[in-house]
Amino acid sequence: MTTEDRIPEILAKILVHQNSNDELFERMESDFDLLALTPFEPEEQDLNAYTSPAPLNYFNKIVDGLSRAQLTIQIKQGSEATEEDRRAASLGEQFIFGGLHAIDRRLGNMGEPPLRDQMNFHVAARGWYAVRGLVYTPEGKDQLVFDFMPWDVMHMAWEVGPNGLIWAAYQYEMTASQAKDAYDEEINGETVTVTDYWDTEQNGVIIKDHWGKGLTDHNIGHVPVLVGKVGSMPSIIRRDNVETTTHLQGESVWGASRGIYEHKNRYTSWIMDLAKNAVAGSIIHESTSGTKKLANNPYLTYTEIQLSTSEEERIYPLELPKMPAEFNAVINLVDSDEQQATLPAPLAYGGIEGELSGRAIEYLSEATRSQYSPRTEAMARIYTWISEEMIAQFKKKGQRKPAKVSGYTGEGEFFQVTVKPGDVDAGWFVAVSVEPRLPRDREQELRSAQIATADTGSGPIMSMATAREELVHLRDPDAEADKILVETGERLEPIQIANIAAALDDRGKPELAEQVRALGAPSPAGAGGAPPPSGAEGGPPPPLPPELIEAVVQGLVESGQQELAQAFVGVIQQSMGEQGAM
Numbered sequence: 001m002t003t004e005d006r007i008p009e010i011l012a013k014i015l016v017h018q019n020s021n022d023e024l025f026e027r028m029e030s031d032f033d034l035l036a037l038t039p040f041e042p043e044e045q046d047l048n049a050y051t052s053p054a055p056l057n058y059f060n061k062i063v064d065g066l067s068r069a070q071l072t073i074q075i076k077q078g079s080e081a082t083e084e085d086r087r088a089a090s091l092g093e094q095f096i097f098g099g100l101h102a103i104d105r106r107l108g109n110m111g112e113p114p115l116r117d118q119m120n121f122h123v124a125a126r127g128w129y130a131v132r133g134l135v136y137t138p139e140g141k142d143q144l145v146f147d148f149m150p151w152d153v154m155h156m157a158w159e160v161g162p163n164g165l166i167w168a169a170y171q172y173e174m175t176a177s178q179a180k181d182a183y184d185e186e187i188n189g190e191t192v193t194v195t196d197y198w199d200t201e202q203n204g205v206i207i208k209d210h211w212g213k214g215l216t217d218h219n220i221g222h223v224p225v226l227v228g229k230v231g232s233m234p235s236i237i238r239r240d241n242v243e244t245t246t247h248l249q250g251e252s253v254w255g256a257s258r259g260i261y262e263h264k265n266r267y268t269s270w271i272m273d274l275a276k277n278a279v280a281g282s283i284i285h286e287s288t289s290g291t292k293k294l295a296n297n298p299y300l301t302y303t304e305i306q307l308s309t310s311e312e313e314r315i316y317p318l319e320l321p322k323m324p325a326e327f328n329a330v331i332n333l334v335d336s337d338e339q340q341a342t343l344p345a346p347l348a349y350g351g352i353e354g355e356l357s358g359r360a361i362e363y364l365s366e367a368t369r370s371q372y373s374p375r376t377e378a379m380a381r382i383y384t385w386i387s388e389e390m391i392a393q394f395k396k397k398g399q400r401k402p403a404k405v406s407g408y409t410g411e412g413e414f415f416q417v418t419v420k421p422g423d424v425d426a427g428w429f430v431a432v433s434v435e436p437r438l439p440r441d442r443e444q445e446l447r448s449a450q451i452a453t454a455d456t457g458s459g460p461i462m463s464m465a466t467a468r469e470e471l472v473h474l475r476d477p478d479a480e481a482d483k484i485l486v487e488t489g490e491r492l493e494p495i496q497i498a499n500i501a502a503a504l505d506d507r508g509k510p511e512l513a514e515q516v517r518a519l520g521a522p523s524p525a526g527a528g529g530a531p532p533p534s535g536a537e538g539g540p541p542p543p544l545p546p547e548l549i550e551a552v553v554q555g556l557v558e559s560g561q562q563e564l565a566q567a568f569v570g571v572i573q574q575s576m577g578e579q580g581a582m
Contacts, residue, residue, distance in 0.1 A: 003215050007206055010197055014169050017157035023247035028126055028154050031252045035059055035125055040265035048272040052264050055254060058342045059124060062253050062371060066120040069376055070435045072410055073097070073387055075428045092391065092428055095419045098405025099135070099390045102146040115386075116379075118150040123230050123378045127250035128153035130227040132170065132198070133386060135393035137401055144394070144403035148386060151225070153250075158227055165223035167199040174207070183212035198223050220393060226385045230378045231255075253371070256341035264334050271323070278320045343368055369436065376434040384432040392426045394419075446472060 018025070034055035042049050073096055075089040104114040112118065122129045130151035137144050151170045158168040174194045179185040185207055195206040200222055205213040218224070229250030236245050394403070406416040449471040452462035462470075468477035489495055497517060504513035 003204070003211065006215070007209060007211070010169065010206065011195070011209075013159070013167075014157040014171070014195065017159070021246060024249075025154050027247055028252075031125065031127075031254055031258060034254055034258060034261060040262070040269065042266065042269055048269050048276060050265050050268040050272055052261055052268065054264070054338065054342075055257075055261055058257075059253055061343060062124050062375065063120050065368075065372055065436050066124065066375055066379065066434075067117065068437050069372070069379070070433075070437065071116070071379075071383065072431075072433045072435070073383060074431050076431050088423065088425070089428065091417065091419060092424050094407075094409065094415050094417050095394070095403075095405055095424060096387045096390060096430070097409055098407045098415075098417070098419075099146045100386070101407030102144075102405065103148045106145075106147065115148060115150065119379060119382050120375075122150060122152070123375045123382075124253045126153055127230045127252040127255065128228070129230070129378060129382055130156055130168075130170075130225065131382065131386065132168075132196070132225045133389045133393075134224060135390055136397055137403075142401065144401075144405075146390065148389075151227075153227065156227065158225070165200075165225055165227070167197070168223050168225040168227065169195055169197045171195050179207060179212070183207060185212055198225055219397065221396070224389065224393070226382065226389075228378065228381060231374045251374075253342075253375075257338055260334060260338050260341065264338065267327075267331055267334065271327075274321050274323060343371055372436040376436055379434040380432045383434070384430055387430045387432065388426075388428075391424045391428060391430075395421050395424050395426045 037051055037053060037056055040049050040051045073093060075092045077085055077089055081089075100115065104116075107113065107115060107118070113121075119129055119131070130153050132149050132151055134147040135144065136147070155171050156168065157171075159166045172194055173191045174182070175191055176187050176189070179187050179192060179194075183205065187207070192208050194212070197204050197206060198218070201217060202215040203213075203218045204211055204215040231249065231251055233245075233249050233251075235249070238245065402418045402420045404416070404418050406414070408414055449467040452471060453460045453464050453467050465477055465481065468474045468480055474480050490499075501513040501517045504510070
């Protein structure tokens, strides 16, 4: 079969896939109406129409929470890992963060939001997510390209086998100028449908009904596309063995609430209509010679309603419309269901006064976590795939060229490094977590950690490392332990003396600096030439543990204080040498 013959085959199987997912795509379209706040259209004529902003407010709340969630990317190492292994993993993490920074810059140049913002949108609005990822060095160029493009599942088609994706395709509209720029194609009309097709071996681009880019081997070894769904519902088939449940999978944020808003809009519109009708204040005029006259709605404008009567003439106001007694019960039921299906109001929206108790904060966190967890877990899967794909493709297709990457680490520190394909390992285990920032009782967490790590005579209940991770929920307990060691080292007398002396040197007072340094020198031997006992008043301080010395030096170097680290080493070596001579 020639490549031209494959075009009808590819377009046909895309159409089959799209038709089989009609219900899913229709659900996505109706959900988008909620996001766009499409105006409510009541069935009754002349009825006030109310459109609740709740769907958009809820969506914005979830997306904001996803954007502020703590994203952690780590290359895990076993207990037997050497220092060289750990340094290589650290370089690999910088490569990943540098690649993510490059992806955002590339998307920004195209006028699109950053990758994470786009993925947050898709997992919240669609309930599905997709990314096509490529890492390559263009012909004749030196700069490595990280080309990761979010795809909208509603315009995709794909097929899955036992080993993953068999093929995937994405269809979108391209203008005439875009087709000319990208593929040197002259098209008739303003736009044309473009199909980006990938299988496990080849890639090609179909422009309408011919190849804009013919099928070409991509040498990746698999389909470089990720497609997935939010939530835990697996692929199942109903009892009739025919009807699948794909349209029920991958729920958006409105999965449980989408059927509520139409009723809320209708009932609120009724209330508004009753309120409007109650404003006019019409009257009824009964008389023996009167005739009925209802030229218009008496509740909309002031109207005199003329009625005949055999009794004495009288004038009285038209009774105002009243809400049925059952109406409040219905409204309360709708409000209750909406809160259960979304986020608890007013707590989740800041509509409370005063401080919350620890127990109330715990309840609030649990109530909101159920809304965030399916989506933060999806984001973790997305970034795990992206990280592993960047490493694997760079390792395989890096053409042995080094790549310069820069960006910010997870701790917000800027870096700029050069990485070679041989520096990364496709077998690395990349662990990604996305933790939402939920309300927490920090004071109670710290109090619990202090109690658990206190030495009560028989030893602490919990190690400091475990308490930092499980009770205080620190993102990187090891890094925090290193920071504490650095601060401990900075409080040591030799370091303080070195800091003071360095500050005096900077201020042009070298003599005073030397005097300060002399204060930190070991004391002379005691009477009779015998050295004072270690740690005694006037004697040399006890030697520091080697692991503390190493940690302090490493921490000072990593924090950019190399001079202090050298001063510390010099003081320690001098102290150890003089104590050895004694």
